[in-house]
Amino acid sequence: MEGGKFHRKTFDRIDPERRAMILRVAMTEFASKGFAATGINDLARKAGISIGSLYSYFASKEDLYLAVIDMGSDTLERELSEIDPSAGFFSCLEALVRKARHAADRYPELNQIYLDSTTQGLSALAARLSNRLEAVTAKLYRRLFAAGQASGELRPDIDPGYAAFCLDNLIVMLQFSYSSDYYRDRMRIMVGVGDGEEVDEDKLVSCVLAMARGAFGAFR
Amino acid sequence: MEGGKFHRKTFDRIDPERRAMILRVAMTEFASKGFAATGINDLARKAGISIGSLYSYFASKEDLYLAVIDMGSDTLERELSEIDPSAGFFSCLEALVRKARHAADRYPELNQIYLDSTTQGLSALAARLSNRLEAVTAKLYRRLFAAGQASGELRPDIDPGYAAFCLDNLIVMLQFSYSSDYYRDRMRIMVGVGDGEEVDEDKLVSCVLAMARGAFGAFR
Amino acid sequence: MEGGKFHRKTFDRIDPERRAMILRVAMTEFASKGFAATGINDLARKAGISIGSLYSYFASKEDLYLAVIDMGSDTLERELSEIDPSAGFFSCLEALVRKARHAADRYPELNQIYLDSTTQGLSALAARLSNRLEAVTAKLYRRLFAAGQASGELRPDIDPGYAAFCLDNLIVMLQFSYSSDYYRDRMRIMVGVGDGEEVDEDKLVSCVLAMARGAFGAFR
Amino acid sequence: MEGGKFHRKTFDRIDPERRAMILRVAMTEFASKGFAATGINDLARKAGISIGSLYSYFASKEDLYLAVIDMGSDTLERELSEIDPSAGFFSCLEALVRKARHAADRYPELNQIYLDSTTQGLSALAARLSNRLEAVTAKLYRRLFAAGQASGELRPDIDPGYAAFCLDNLIVMLQFSYSSDYYRDRMRIMVGVGDGEEVDEDKLVSCVLAMARGAFGAFR
DNA sequence: CATGAATGAGTATTCATTCAT
DNA sequence: AATGAATGAATACTCATTCAT
Numbered sequence: 001m002e003g004g005k006f007h008r009k010t011f012d013r014i015d016p017e018r019r020a021m022i023l024r025v026a027m028t029e030f031a032s033k034g035f036a037a038t039g040i041n042d043l044a045r046k047a048g049i050s051i052g053s054l055y056s057y058f059a060s061k062e063d064l065y066l067a068v069i070d071m072g073s074d075t076l077e078r079e080l081s082e083i084d085p086s087a088g089f090f091s092c093l094e095a096l097v098r099k100a101r102h103a104a105d106r107y108p109e110l111n112q113i114y115l116d117s118t119t120q121g122l123s124a125l126a127a128r129l130s131n132r133l134e135a136v137t138a139k140l141y142r143r144l145f146a147a148g149q150a151s152g153e154l155r156p157d158i159d160p161g162y163a164a165f166c167l168d169n170l171i172v173m174l175q176f177s178y179s180s181d182y183y184r185d186r187m188r189i190m191v192g193v194g195d196g197e198e199v200d201e202d203k204l205v206s207c208v209l210a211m212a213r214g215a216f217g218a219f220r
Numbered sequence: 221m222e223g224g225k226f227h228r229k230t231f232d233r234i235d236p237e238r239r240a241m242i243l244r245v246a247m248t249e250f251a252s253k254g255f256a257a258t259g260i261n262d263l264a265r266k267a268g269i270s271i272g273s274l275y276s277y278f279a280s281k282e283d284l285y286l287a288v289i290d291m292g293s294d295t296l297e298r299e300l301s302e303i304d305p306s307a308g309f310f311s312c313l314e315a316l317v318r319k320a321r322h323a324a325d326r327y328p329e330l331n332q333i334y335l336d337s338t339t340q341g342l343s344a345l346a347a348r349l350s351n352r353l354e355a356v357t358a359k360l361y362r363r364l365f366a367a368g369q370a371s372g373e374l375r376p377d378i379d380p381g382y383a384a385f386c387l388d389n390l391i392v393m394l395q396f397s398y399s400s401d402y403y404r405d406r407m408r409i410m411v412g413v414g415d416g417e418e419v420d421e422d423k424l425v426s427c428v429l430a431m432a433r434g435a436f437g438a439f440r
Numbered sequence: 441m442e443g444g445k446f447h448r449k450t451f452d453r454i455d456p457e458r459r460a461m462i463l464r465v466a467m468t469e470f471a472s473k474g475f476a477a478t479g480i481n482d483l484a485r486k487a488g489i490s491i492g493s494l495y496s497y498f499a500s501k502e503d504l505y506l507a508v509i510d511m512g513s514d515t516l517e518r519e520l521s522e523i524d525p526s527a528g529f530f531s532c533l534e535a536l537v538r539k540a541r542h543a544a545d546r547y548p549e550l551n552q553i554y555l556d557s558t559t560q561g562l563s564a565l566a567a568r569l570s571n572r573l574e575a576v577t578a579k580l581y582r583r584l585f586a587a588g589q590a591s592g593e594l595r596p597d598i599d600p601g602y603a604a605f606c607l608d609n610l611i612v613m614l615q616f617s618y619s620s621d622y623y624r625d626r627m628r629i630m631v632g633v634g635d636g637e638e639v640d641e642d643k644l645v646s647c648v649l650a651m652a653r654g655a656f657g658a659f660r
Numbered sequence: 661m662e663g664g665k666f667h668r669k670t671f672d673r674i675d676p677e678r679r680a681m682i683l684r685v686a687m688t689e690f691a692s693k694g695f696a697a698t699g700i701n702d703l704a705r706k707a708g709i710s711i712g713s714l715y716s717y718f719a720s721k722e723d724l725y726l727a728v729i730d731m732g733s734d735t736l737e738r739e740l741s742e743i744d745p746s747a748g749f750f751s752c753l754e755a756l757v758r759k760a761r762h763a764a765d766r767y768p769e770l771n772q773i774y775l776d777s778t779t780q781g782l783s784a785l786a787a788r789l790s791n792r793l794e795a796v797t798a799k800l801y802r803r804l805f806a807a808g809q810a811s812g813e814l815r816p817d818i819d820p821g822y823a824a825f826c827l828d829n830l831i832v833m834l835q836f837s838y839s840s841d842y843y844r845d846r847m848r849i850m851v852g853v854g855d856g857e858e859v860d861e862d863k864l865v866s867c868v869l870a871m872a873r874g875a876f877g878a879f880r
Numbered sequence: 881c882a883t884g885a886a887t888g889a890g891t892a893t894t895c896a897t898t899c900a901t
Numbered sequence: 902a903a904t905g906a907a908t909g910a911a912t913a914c915t916c917a918t919t920c921a922t
Binding site: 031032033034035036037112115116117118119120121122123126131134135137138141142158159160161162163164165166168169170172173174176180181182183185186187189190191192193200203204207208210211212213214215217 | 251252253254255256257332335336337338339340341342343346351354355357358361362378379380381382383384385386388389390392393394396400401402403405406407409410411412413420423424427428430431432433434435437
């Protein structure tokens with residue numbers, strides 16, 4: 001599935017390194033400061049390009065922001081495509097949770113921007129993305145649940161949509177909790193770890209899997 | 221538990237109606253536009269007070285924002301205090317989920333602002349709140365889990381912190397899904413309801429409860 | 441000679457201590473921050489009185505400022521009245537220089553405000569003072585020079601006005617040099633004292649007197 | 661000696677006429693209203709440039725102010741460099757006094773701003789200038805006194821620093837007296853000229869020179 | 881294609897003054 | 902007489918975007 005096109009033709013024609021650099025700097029800036037507080041002039045300077053160039057690549061600050069998110073969606077899609085539904089539901093789910101956990105480490109900025117973009121103030125902006133990300137994820141869950149119920153691994157009476165929604169909620173929050181300062185603090189408080197301690201990642205993953213298995217797993 | 225004090229003394233002294241009006245307008249503005257995009261001058265005009273007055277009540281835009289969130293924490297605390305831990309774990313949990321669901325309808329703006337405040341760009345700001353909200357919630361979960369394990373309603377081998385964290389993740393996302401445009405769209409896509417359809421709230425609550433029961437409930 | 445009246449009648453009627461406190465705080469504030477940068481509300485708070493009271497004593501910030509300067513003129517007048525012209529010109533001049541030197545220490549704020557008020561930006565304001573201070577000083581010089589020339593201590597061919605102007609220039613700058621940060625630094629640089637050293641006050645006074653004696657003293 | 665750099669690089673790159681115009685307008689505004697009462701937006705409008713441009717040339721109002729003073733220091737330095745110490749002390753001194761007198765006419769605004777900047781309220785600001793102006797002047801005096809004492813024109817027992825300080829005090833006040841409204845009035849009162857009359861400039865210069873000659877000149 | 885100077889509406893915040901209590 | 906809440910024009914400064922070179 002092709003992402004929206006938020007950049008101008010010129011952006012396709014320039015040196016890939018320059019292209020990557022611009023997106024990387026934009027990602028870092030938007031991630032740490034948010035859409036509204038990020039300055040385009042400052043961003044251009046940090047990327048080592050002129051304001052004029054930036055505006056020849058992107059029609060507006062908004063478009064640049066969306067382009068960054070779109071790139072993030074590509075990344076997600078690539079990661080998800082590695083999941084093989086034929087490997088069994090819970091095996092896939094565990095892979096998914098682990099992937100989410102690692103994505104938070106590898107692309108914290110993408111997660112932070114994603115969080116930023118879900119904000120009510122940016123809803124008009126986000127509408128232009130037409131929920132591409134969730135569409136991709138939803139599709140994967142559909143296939144996983146279909147296969148799981150077909151194979152008898154999952155109970156036949158559960159509604160895949162509602163189950164997928166709840167599962168993904170856990171996964172999204174897990175990702176936020178490992179990539180944003182706010183949710184990290186929240187996690188530590190909820191889990192109840194002290195100042196020196198660390199949250200036990202395996203316990204977390206087990207808990208998520210246990211919830212899925214308990215609610216959706218067959219014969220119990 | 222007393223909230224931080226983000227307003228000036230003068231704010232305590234004015235007409236309660238005026239006070240409520242200011243907070244209400246501020247809540248609406250911050251909720252719909254986000255912290256950065258909300259203008260103080262505009263806000264004052266909408267509240268029908270002068271800029272000077274607003275600044276005599278709050279030292280800065282930041283303080284006003286925090287005051288609004290703090291008021292929201294009061295509201296949450298009040299709601300949570302109605303939960304009676306002696307009523308049994310799953311009964312309480314269901315009450316909690318229902319409460320969250322209704323809070324999203326009754327105070328959508330509070331939820332939107334909460335979401336906004338968890339954004340990375342506002343992490344410095346949010347730090348001043350010292351996670352009061354999560355502390356309150358965490359405390360409730362502690363009591364619920366302790367009572368549940370004591371009564372034998374819950375398995376003795378689960379770690380209450382991790383369980384609470386996962387449960388609250390579900391509840392938080394439920395609230396976002398019913399109060400923010402972005403997460404509502406996401407929910408509809410994940411659940412897979414069509415254009416005319418509505419998400420079935422009871423199914424959602426059941427799903428959350430089933431996940432909790434399956435993972436944490438005793439003898440199964 | 442009566443000073444202008446820059447306060448309202450109410451100010452005459454209040455407790456003298458309150459009166460003195462207000463003027464003292466005003467003096468300190470205006471001296472350190474200058475007219476424009478001094479805030480009336482802040483000043484009132486520091487003086488422990490209400491803004492309303494302050495405005496019942498003085499019609500405007502401007503009037504308060506002028507009242508402070510006027511009080512300073514009283515002080516100067518009192519000091520100058522101690523000079524006895526019959527004691528001989530150079531003896532009086534030395535007394536005058538010493539007085540100036542000590543006034544800089546005792547009333548640094550008055551000097552700083554005086555300097556501030558001579559600024560071009562405040563010329564309209566200062567016009568309301570009608571140069572009361574200089575009139576007082578000029579009158580003293582007239583008497584000193586008249587007595588000095590009558591007694592033969594001073595050369596008969598010097599023009600008292602020009603001589604007085606030059607002498608007073610030296611004295612004014614001496615006062616600035618001991619009461620304002622800027623002119624203190626300037627003095628140290630011009631005199632050429634090092635970091636640990638102090639400017640030798642006696643040398644300074646001698647130098648001023650030598651210049652007067654050399655130019656205006658009879659036979660030599 | 662190079663002045664501090666208070667402008668941004670962009671200011672070096674623009675049309676010299678534009679540059680001069682901006683500084684000229686800034687000089688006029690700051691001179692007549694003082695630092696605090698001068699508005700940047702107003703100033704930009706008067707200079708015929710946009711606020712944004714002004715801020716692309718100078719980082720702050722403070723910097724613009726200092727840039728104007730710095731330009732004034734250049735002017736002073738240029739003027740002082742015309743004095744030839746080998747021409748004899750008193751000849752140089754007379755040239756210096758005449759120069760000061762004419763500088764007051766040619767650059768009244770610079771003098772007014774200089775006066776403004778010596779104000780206690782601007783001492784923090786002025787500190788950034790590190791007394792460049794006085795350093796230049798002091799250096800010239802050092803050379804003049806050294807030459808004068810070497811040639812026997814001056815008494816060997818006078819301390820050049822103290823003498824220079826007193827002399828420069830006379831010169832500074834002379835300049836103020838011919839460039840600021842306040843000090844002009846003061847001069848007229850001290851000298852004692854009537855309403856139609858003018859202060860006799862030659863008498864003034866003679867008086868200053870007489871004071872120098874009487875105190876510092878050899879044999880007499 | 882690239883540049884970066886120029887723009888000016890918009891921002892949060894201050895402050896002298898008024899006036900109802 | 903004393904208070905201090907209320908006012909709103911004014912302030913210094915920012916920033917997304919344009920466009921001439």
